[in-house]
Amino acid sequence: MTTQAADRRVVVDPRFAERRAQVERDSRRRRRNQLLGGAAVLALAAACIGALRSPLFDVDAIQVVGAEHTPVAEVVAASGIVIGQQLFDVDGGAAARQLEALPWVRRARVARAWPGGVRISVVERTPVAQVAVAGGGWFLADGYGRLVAQVPEPEPGLLVLDGVVPAGAAAGLQLSDWATGAAALVGRFGERVASRALGVRFTGDEAERSVEVLLRPEVAAGDEEGELPPAVVVAFGPVGVEVGAKLDALEAVLGQVDGRCVATIDVVVPADPRVTRLEGCE
Known part of the structure; x- marks a missing residue:
């Protein structure tokens, strides 16, 4: 019985054998196609890189x-x-x-x-102000406090910032924080303020700088040739504080108040601007 079992052969249906062979052939074909596809992609990528690196580009x-x-x-x-x-x-x-x-x-x-x-x-950049250079000359500054160019003489139409730039300074340098704040203030002047502005100066110590703007005084018609009154001093208070509100308050004052004989305008508290007049002026 044992010998007969060992002599027996396993018989497989030919259809199953053919199916298994077909599966193996399909697997080899897919692997070959994948390899060919990958090689084609690599070749195309290499060609594209070569083209991009060629003198054409x-x-x-x-x-x-x-x-x-x-x-x-x-x-x-x-x-x-x-x-x-x-x-x-x-x-x-x-x-x-x-x-x-x-x-x-x-x-x-x-x-x-x-x-x-x-x-x-x-x-x-657009220059909005200028500042003197120690030893001579002027630097033009934009509204962000960047020094854009040095010129030998002051530029007509640009406000003068109080203070000096050290000799040897180069274009491209940044003004101090408080001087930058003043330049930004100048860059935001409305039409009324800009048409009368003469300069900007600073008060207070290094820790807390305040800004004052000097305005051309108004005079009665026919008095332009006589002696002009002093510049109107506008007190803005600390640099960079409520700039928009203070400028709006100043524009409103200039539009509503008779500008003759005005000595100072205080907009430190923009909701409560104050005006003083020159003593003895009528």
Whole structure:
């Protein structure tokens, strides 16, 4: 009985054998197709990378727009982008940050212009005030307290900030916090204030600076050729405190009060502005 069992052969239905062989063939075919597909993707990726790295996509031209005070060559140099550089390697964000370190540049944007160009757009700063330089000359400052340029003579139409910039200072430096606050105040002047503003000065110590604005006095018609009364002193109080409300209060006072003989205007408390007149003035 044992010998007969050992001599027996396992018989498999041919249909099952054929099915198993077909499954194995399909598995090999799928693996082959996957390998071929992967190789094709890699080849395509390599071709694309090769094309992007080819001279076809080099930086061939750099366009600069918006730069009026900064030479184009200086803008391009500050961006760090050079002709012949791979366009794919241009980092617009990093280039923009480098450009915004230039004295005149407030904002910058750098964009690729495929297949071989770069466009640099800058928005320049607007001077609103000027401050004397120790030893001679003047620095122009924008409403954010940035020194944008040094000039030999004061610029007509720009207010003078009290104080001096140390000799040897360079364009691009930032004014002190309180001087920056004063420059920001000047940048927000409305039409009435701007048309009469003569200068800005500071009172108090380093710990708590207050701002005073000097305004051109009003005189009666026909008295323009005579001796002018002193400038009107506008007390704003601490730098940067309730700036908008104080400017609104000052604009309202100038629009409602007879400006002749006015000595001071106090808007430290904007809800309760106070006006004093020159003694003996009629």
